Amino acid sequence: MAPPRNRRPGFSRRAQYGLFLTYVGAISGALIGAVLLLLSAFNPPAFAALRRTVAEVTTPVSSGMAWAAAGVSGVPSAVGSYFTVHGENARLRKQLAAEQQLVSRAQTLIRENGKLRGLLKLRDVGSEIVVTARLVNSSATSTRRYATLNAGSWQGVQHGQPVREPAGLVGQVVEAGPNTARVLLIVDAESIVPVRRTRDGVPAIAAGRGDGMIEIRSAGAAAMIFRPGDAFVTSGTGGIFPPDVPVAHVIKPGRDIAVAEPEANPSTLDFAVVQPSFLPPPPPPAPAPTAGASTTPAASPAAP
Incomplete structure (x- = not known):
């Protein structure tokens, strides 16, 4: 059977529907534009009311799209800020650890200084030190x-x-x-x-x-x-x-x-x-002489 003569080789029905809808959209847009142009020329108040209505409808959509665009555009800077803050945090932690070591060393020196001052005060307590x-x-x-x-x-x-x-x-x-x-x-x-x-x-x-x-x-x-x-x-x-x-x-x-x-x-x-006692202890008493001991000197031997 021979193919019909009105068939266009390589042109699908979906493409035909798409082309048709494109023509319909273009004609509809032209008509709407003409109506709006006439309305703005012959009835400005009605055109202003219509414009406000369209603005109320499209403003939230525009705001959402702008917020989404700002968020997407801020992703690279947020990623860069994260790595920058992470590196800065690591640097600050290292600096804090070093400063804590300095503080600990300073506290040790203060304690040693206090001990040395105490030794100097002990030297000045008095001249009588045991x-x-x-x-x-x-x-x-x-x-x-x-x-x-x-x-x-x-x-x-x-x-x-x-x-x-x-x-x-x-x-x-x-x-x-x-x-x-x-x-x-x-x-x-x-x-x-x-x-x-x-x-x-x-x-x-x-x-x-x-x-x-x-x-x-x-x-x-x-x-x-x-x-x-x-x-x-x-x-x-x-x-x-x-x-x-x-x-x-x-x-x-x-x-x-x-x-x-x-x-x-x-x-x-x-x-x-x-320190020595404030008053020295009394000396021990002298031993008492034994009873019966002779107090007279011994007699000298007789001369020959």
Whole structure:
């Protein structure tokens, strides 16, 4: 059968429909444009109302498309900013670690400087110093409060000598070995130190409580009122502790008895000074002569 003569080889029906719709769209657009042109020329208010309506409909669509376009265009810059911020964060972390090392080193130097200043103060405590020794340990949590010095009788340390540091009194030597000594701290319950108040010289007794604090008791018959901040120093009474060594300051008000905080904290000390007793002990009594001993000189032998 011969093909029809009106058939166009290579031209599909879909292409024909597409061409037809293109013509229809072009003609429709031309008609709409002509209508709008006539409307704008002969009825401007109606054309303005139509224009506003179209603007209200198309504005959200235009805004959404503009937002999407801005987001897509900002992707490269966002990626670049991410890598830039990541690198800057790594650099800042490295710088922070280096600065923390510097701060730690500075704190170590400050502590060492404080220790050296403390040693200089220990040198200036007084001319009468038996020895400057290290506090190797202290019982900070026991009911009895003792400390150990790395100096003993070979260095001149004796029983009863006071021990102090630049801030104040630490305690008293109770045992002395060849190279070590045991110190009874002033916060121990068995420790009693005669003191006086600095602002008026009123005498009192500083007794340890065993809990790291000191109890200040009135030493006179009259009532004694304590106020926070009252400072107490050794009075020299008893002949053991030299006068005017800081001991404690009151932290709670009281009448006749008050709680005070010691000026020296043995748990934070490195070095301490051992001093001789304020009044040297009396010399031992001379031995009494034995009964029945002859006091007359022996007779000289007779001459031949």
